[in-house]
Structures are given as C-alpha cells and as structure tokens.
Amino acid sequence: MSKHHVTTTVNGEPAEFLCEPHHSLLDALRDELKLTGSKEGCGSGDCGACSVIVDGRLVCSCLMLAVEADGHAIETIEGLAQGEVLHPLQRKFLEHAALQCGFCTPGLLVAAKALLDRNPDPTETEARYWLAGNLCRCTGYDKVIRAVLDAAAEMRGE
Template sequence: MSRIHVTTTINNDETDYLCETDETLLDVLRDHLDLTGSKEGCGSGDCGACTVVVDGRLVCSCLMLAAEAEGRTIETIEGMAGGDALHPLQQKFLEHAALQCGICTPGILVAAKNLLERNPNPSEEEVRYWLAGNLCRCTGYDKIIRAVMDTAANTRGAA
C-alpha cells in the first residue's frame, strides 16, 4: 500500500501525518498521534464513542478515512479543556456522576459541546435527540442529560 501525506488542523494545531489508504481517522488519532481519548466501541459508526468534530460537523472517526482529513479542521476530546481547567461540560459530568466506564464519555462530551455551541439553550428533548447517536451501556442517560442541561443553564447565567 502507498502512504499518503496529510496536513490538517487538529485541536488548533497544524498537524502532518502519513497514513495508509485504508486507515481510518480513528486509527491515526490513536495509533500515530497519541490522541487516545476517542474510543472504538463498534467500528461501524453505531455507538458514537469515536465522535470528533470535522469542519464543525459531528463525525464518527471510525468511518472516516484518515486521508480525507486533508485540509480539514478537527476537534477531539483532547482539545476540549483549556490548559489545566476542565471544560464546563467535563466539570458537570463529574458533578452529576454522568460517567462510569468512560468508553462513551469522550464522544458524548464532544457531541454535547457541539450542540451547546450551536444551541446554547436546548430543551431536554433537543439534548436527547442530539445525543441519540451516542450509546452508553453503563449509566443510562438521565445523569448525562442533566449534566448537559446544567451546563447550558450555567452558561446562560454567566452570559
């Protein structure tokens, strides 16, 4: 197989990597770039554990070829927090105990952040709809939804 040179922006850093034509973005993030926050839960785009944001849109990185990232902007869970401080969503997930095993958590956090950037005042129904592509086998969804709703309420209160 031939290797492809890709230049992309990941978490606001210009990044170059070489990949095989059949490697997924998830494989490159985890195996070549040591960005191991995104998880492989299913390998078929059904669980959302590998969710990243590509050019502002949610993408299952297990379904995207790494070569397709050429010239794109990618945000992963590693880019969510600023420095030593947690992102408000991450803090609320801790406060609401909205995680257990951690496999789904990165994808849910990335998706929830994307929702709140688009709609800072979502209804519970909108949060549930937006996160429907992210499966959690451990917690159920009540604490996750409460954490997202609490983050939205606090963000509105701070504005």
C-alpha cells in the same frame, strides 16, 4: 500501497501524519497522533465512542478515512479542556455523576459540545435527540442529559 501525507489542524494546532488509504481518522488520531481519548466501540458508526468534530460537524471518526481529514479542522476530546481548566461540560459530568466506566464519555462530551456549539439553549428533547447516537451501557442517560443542560445554562451565564 503508498502512504498519504495529511496536513490538518487538530485541537487548534497544526498536525501532519502519514496514513494508508484505508485507515480511518480514528486510527490516525490514536496511532499516528497519539490522541487516544476517542475510542473504537463498534467500528460501524453505531455507538458514538469515536465522535469528533470536523469543521464544526459531529463525525464518527471510525467512518471517516484519515485522508479525508486533509485541510480540515478536527476537535477531539483532548481539546475540550484548556490546560488544567476543565470545560463546563466536563465539570458538569463530574458533578452529576454522568459517567461510570468512562469508555463512552469522550464521545458523549464531544457530541454534547457539538450540540452546544450549534444550539446553546437546547431543550431536554433536543439534547436527548442529539445524543441518541452515543451508546452507554453504564449510566443510563438521565444524568448525562442533566449534566449537558446544566453546562448549557452555565455557559449562557445563568
């Protein structure tokens, strides 16, 4: 099989890589671009640990072929902070102790960002529904939801 050349934008920066036709976007992000924040938890789109945003849409990167990223804009956990300045979601996760082992945290943060990009003032029910695709074995979800709602309020200036 011949490798495919993919040109994309990752976290606002141009990116290029070569990949096999069967490689997932998660494989390309981790192995080719060395962006290892997104994790493979299940490989079947059930856990959300590999969540990224593609052209404004939340995607399980384990289910998307890397070749499908050609020409698209991708946001990963590595793009959330601005240099040393944490994104409000990251700060609120820390303040609310909304993480423990950290394996699911990148996916939860990316999913929460996708929610707030789409709906800056979600209800608790909307936040719980939106994050239902992200599984966590350590935290329980109450602290995560509180962190997301608190970050949303801060981002709205409240």
